[in-house]
Amino acid sequence: MIAATSPLNSASPIPAPNPTRTRRPRLLRLGFPSFSEPRLCATRPRMDFLHRIVGGGCFRGSTRQGLKVEIDSGGEDIFDAAAAAANNAVPEHLVVMVNGIIGSASDWRYAADQFVKKLPDKVIVHRSECNSSRLTFDGVDLMGERLAEEVLAVVRKRSEVRKISFVAHSLGGLVARYAIGRLYEPFPKPEPSGDNGNCLIEGNTNNLTQSLDQPHQGTIAGLQAMNFITVATPHLGSRGNKQLPFLCGLPFLERRASQAAHFIVGRSGKHLFLTDKDDGKPPLLLRMVNDSDDLKFVSALRAFKRRVAYANANFDHMVGWRTSSIRRQHELPKSNLLVTDEKYPHIVHVKQETFDDIHNNASSAAENQNIDLEEEMIRGLTQIPWERVDVSFQKSRQRYIAHNTIQVKRYWLNSDGADVVFHIIDYFLL
Secondary structure (H helix, E strand, O other), X not given: OEOOOOOOOOOOOOOOOOOOOXXXXXXXXXXXXXOOOXXXXXXXXXXXXXXXXXXXXXXXXXXXXXXXXEEEOOEEEEEOHHHHHHHOOOOOEEEEEEOOOOOOHHHHHHHHHHHHHHOOOOEEEEEOOOOOHHHHHOOHHHHHHHHHHHHHHHHHHOOOOOEEEEEEEOHHHHHHHHHHHHHEEEOOOOOOOOOOOOOOEOOEOOHHHHHHOOOOOEEEOOEEEEEEEEEOOOOOOXXXXXXXXXHOOOHHHHHHHHHHHHHHHHHHHHHHOOOOOHHHOOOHHHHOOOEOOOOEHHHHHHHOOEEEEEEEOOOOOOOOHHHHHOOOHHHOOOHHHOOOOOOOOOEEEEEEOOHHHHHHHHHHHHHOOOOOHHXXXXXXXXXXXXXXXXXXXXXXXXXXXXXXXXXXXXXXXHHHHHHHHHHXXXXXXX
């Protein structure tokens, strides 16, 4: 079920972190139970939920424009209490929103409210607050661990939820990718069948095709994974020509930024510029484009039914177009292909990748022997298809703050990005 007809037509709560000191990441296997069997859906979770929204429950809550807001140490949950009570319906879809660097849960306030207003009996929106302000300097791995723990706490608290989606802005997209790698749990492997001992997937016995065409092979925090949406996220880091646009593409400044970033934004700077060498390992962002023994980054992405990258085509001074859309320079749409839509005036290009595209791109990439870090990350992340939505605020008075306008960080300042938020909601898979 999709919220609107898609034009793409191809296809224990966690204690609040102490902001006065930085903690080293605890790279431990998080202790959630096996979710190979469906979660039990009984009457009691429904009644518990309705009791909470009517009676106030055990959370510090408030009401905002008809929406119920529950706040605890793990973030802020927003849902439509009136719609749930009137329809005796329990929203089963958890939407986790993640802020970017030096951000906070309030950055997603406008978008969260719109989600609940448009899908009142379908979603509960959780605005994460475990990584805010200076805590966003701690590094992608530590922030990802914190986010994973926060999500688990929400899932334990809300036994009625069955599905999960992520919507993340800027650095938050990298944090979310790390967190889902921690939260991923594979389904039990099926028994082999067929004469050759291979598992038959829809009658296809091609092993290479099977490895690519078997989506949704696991859960995230025990829930069905639906949408993984990033907004102006530097998937390929900030290293490279024009990946940090305010440096104007000047090689001298880009080299200096790579050397000095960690002095400004801590370990996160090292991760963004791929200068981290923890215990002699490759840079973290490079490791995050493949599965490892305990962190299944690509398998976790594959578990989602949709992966969408919203990217500013211009005027984003913080995140370049290539890195936010996971594309090579020659793959970026030419200006004559950028069109406007009356309903979504700032959405200028939409493309849904297919598995055929992946095969073709892999064949073309194999001919290129010049493999640098950026190319290696692109190859890793495009093992699975992405939808790419390109955004342009070129004619907007808010174009010079496009990095924040694309998510409507503050409505009074970034209101022109509202159509991007509506686009996210209208094509959201429920």
